[in-house]
Amino acid sequence: MExxxxxxxxxxxGCVLEIISREETYGYEIVKKLNALGFEDIVEGxxxxxxxxxxxxxxxxxxxxxxxxxxxxxxxSLNEAGQKELSAFWSKWDFVSSKLTELRxxxxx
Amino acid sequence: MExxxxxxxxxxxGCVLEIISREETYGYEIVKKLNALGFEDIVEGxxxxxxxxxxxxxxxxxxxxxxxxxxxxxxxSLNEAGQKELSAFWSKWDFVSSKLTELRxxxxx
DNA sequence: ACCACTACATAGTAACACAAAGTAGAAAGA
DNA sequence: TCTTTCTACTTTGTGTTACTATGTAGTGGT
Numbered sequence: 001m002e003x004x005x006x007x008x009x010x011x012x013x014g015c016v017l018e019i020i021s022r023e024e025t026y027g028y029e030i031v032k033k034l035n036a037l038g039f040e041d042i043v044e045g046x047x048x049x050x051x052x053x054x055x056x057x058x059x060x061x062x063x064x065x066x067x068x069x070x071x072x073x074x075x076x077s078l079n080e081a082g083q084k085e086l087s088a089f090w091s092k093w094d095f096v097s098s099k100l101t102e103l104r105x106x107x108x109x
Numbered sequence: 110m111e112x113x114x115x116x117x118x119x120x121x122x123g124c125v126l127e128i129i130s131r132e133e134t135y136g137y138e139i140v141k142k143l144n145a146l147g148f149e150d151i152v153e154g155x156x157x158x159x160x161x162x163x164x165x166x167x168x169x170x171x172x173x174x175x176x177x178x179x180x181x182x183x184x185x186s187l188n189e190a191g192q193k194e195l196s197a198f199w200s201k202w203d204f205v206s207s208k209l210t211e212l213r214x215x216x217x218x
Numbered sequence: 219a220c221c222a223c224t225a226c227a228t229a230g231t232a233a234c235a236c237a238a239a240g241t242a243g244a245a246a247g248a
Numbered sequence: 249t250c251t252t253t254c255t256a257c258t259t260t261g262t263g264t265t266a267c268t269a270t271g272t273a274g275t276g277g278t
Contacts, residue, residue, distance in 0.1 A: 003201075004205065005119075007205055014209075024118070037209075037211065037212055038204070054173065054203070071118065090213070095110045096116055096120065100120070100123075102147075104199070
């Protein structure tokens with residue numbers, strides 16, 4: 001799927017929050033997980049700007065751990081504010097999703 | 110639902126395309142339709158920037174008609190390029206939508 | 219005269235995904 | 249030893265978008 005840039009705005013951050021909520025993880029791994037999900041064109045620069053933003057907004061806790069196969073990793077985990085933000089994201093998603101389904105189905109909009 | 114700004118990026122334009130595809134319509138009416146759909150906070154400025162963009166990108170045809178209850182209206186209708194764009198939008202939406210469902214369901218991402 | 223509703227227009231802003239380039243650590247092979 | 253490959257993080261800049269704020273203007277009602 002090509003050129004998802006615009007439609008992913010506001011959604012990608014939610015995906016990253018969801019991924020982090022599953023288990024403590026780090027930027028590079030998040031990129032790989034998104035790629036595996038099907039968002040193949042997402043690169044490091046994109047994810048890092050997101051995790052930096054999460055950090056700035058105090059939605060994640062950070063723990064630095066060394067790795068045996070490369071530079072040290074910065075592990076992220078959701079704090080309480082992050083959990084709330086994730087819930088809010090899914091609420092918004094469900095709302096928008098239902099409205100789009102409605103728009104698509106009903107000819108009388 | 111509050112603060113949908115970011116999540117609507119790239120989506121609102123698709124909604125406007127879909128609305129126009131149903132029948133020839135004009136800016137002010139599009140706003141009212143979106144409001145009725147549930148996007149209550151969307152105002153004229155937002156929609157006009159979108160229809161101007163559609164016009165600039167040659168996705169719509171325009172016809173000016175006078176109204177008995179106010180200033181003249183600019184009616185928009187989708188041309189062939191607009192129809193293609195609308196199809197592309199729904200493809201992207203379906204893709205993203207399915208990926209988010211997958212992400213949400215599977216704990217092993 | 220004043221207000222409400224209809225209807226279009228536009229300059230400016232903040233937020234976001236992304237491009238592009240860089241820095242580094244570690245392992246493996248030639 | 250040198251190069252490559254993979255891992256991993258960082259930063260600057262860009263284009264697109266929804267939204268804010270404000271304005272103009274036509275029509276009808278009170």
